[in-house]
Amino acid sequence: MKGSEGARRGRVLRLAAAAVIALLVGGTAVADEVRWRQDAPARYTVKSGDTLWDIAGHFLHAPWRWPGVWQKNPQIDNPHLIYPGDRITLRDCDGRPCLGLERGQDVVKMTPKMRALPRREAVLPLPMSVLKAFLREHRVVDKPESLDELAYVVGTENKRLISGAGDQIFVRPVEASATAELQSGQRLGIFRRGEVYRDAAGEPLGLELISIGEGVLASKSADMMRMNVKQSSQEVRSNDIILPLETRLDAAEMDPRVPQRDVAGHIVGVPGGVRFIGRLQVVAVDLGTEDGIQPGHVLSIEQQGERVVDPRTEEQVRLPGEVEGTLVVFRPYDRVSYAIVMEATSTLAVGDAVHPPR
Template structure:
């Protein structure tokens, strides 16, 4: 859309993808979760103006001690168009109804003065629940296969053009197997095999992306592909799979799981030893355990292993609260999550659990 002179209400530069806020309170779902009290921060502002770069987690954390409780206090003004979306320039404000805290929304009234020449108004987009660029970059490089037997059924690279052993962007390769015509594909290499540390159960096989390719033509069961991008060299034997979609639905927002979850940090896909904020971790619990994108888990750092000075026994000290993780991709038996808070370095083996577990979450009175 084009505009000339004058003052107009403008949007903001392209941010992250649109993310809708699912309103539990209006649907009654919040009450179904139990009588958890909402803990306001002591320094919670009366009003906060949203800025570009904010996430839903950031905004919730300005008002609440536990950001995943946002849906319990969010109130929708039906007079506002698309009230479930929050944009830069909007104002989130704190008020009370029947003695309970609520958060409301005022649409931003920012005005931009244009110069005489014609300009394009950039499209305004809603804030995301967390740094989506971090999540999308990871998901484009990693995926999990729940059943390792499926790997034997996947198409694979058999050769490169001109007898190349390795290929890169712009090169052509030949793949054998089930490759759909006129599609775009991911090229993957076998990665980590994950198992439950206690039972030994297979949880998932991680595949690491080496690039992407597009279909060119087929002769018999051999397909010719053009490599359109490459993270590293493409080799014979690399797997060929349709690209995995990355849906970010209205459910992708901070909230506690609907049922009790107790698991551990399974691995750090990027091989980091000490885990901090905004790093991705693999968890040994998945959709079969009730996890879904947006679910928040508390982290308990494993207690130190010590020797009893009297009995010489090996003892593990009690664990301590260490942070929170938000799940962004749930497979059947495992999931990936992003560390949203880390009060101390996390590590593989640390416990993750439902933050609403009785006796584990400290709440404060919502009365002032």
């Protein structure tokens, strides 16, 4: 059985190699669109905690190419929904390799008592728990100068210098129109000024705000609001910023894909002040919605080439860079975006270039 399965996998991988050679001979620019791993399994059983990126990575060198090799099964209602226990198979589809789905079956032991089965959760495209946890702690204000227009803490109950969970704070709205839609009982975020992200010329791209905690609006008037602090990771202080919580991430919008524009940018920051960057770390890049960037966009990370001295002219020159990683944008703003590093073959750093996969 194992021998026949290995022969089948080898036949499909030979088809994949032949397809790539044919593309190279034809001279097309998309020769590496679908590059199959030589160690790809004949089938893979989905496990709890997997992401679509992880699963595709068992078969493809470029996991975001998953939709291009996905063979829909008409017997399955929605083949895009994959669950733990399902089996992904490497197949021969009319002479070309593809991936198919064999739906797993829940095994239920019969007993005299009725038993409720837990609802199965579909596999997500990216590690959404990591992204949601990050966004609870960080956000960006597109224009740093607009910080002076946001509501801010002016005092605390009993004249305390700092406050925490269970305390009441007083907030002053700079403009009544900015807080007109806020309702009593609404949860609001408490933030503090972080890093100003800048482009290569030093121009500001956006201001990072770091979450201090959350509170509930108790009451408001034209020039003052009362908030009850419900949770805090640090002490709430005078001049901290108050903002409505951002819209939650939608996994349906996070399917990885390549940007339509040929954009080029750089990693401009690492929230938390980390110097070196690895897999599943969040970075800020100097590309945003003004550049056509959307959630799910995939970018290659190209390390800066080493600086060397030309032996004849004695001038310093930079060697060409090498692609050493891949990131996926999950929260774009106007001119800057947060992205998660999904692949890193070496240590990455601020200043590394990003561009669509080539």
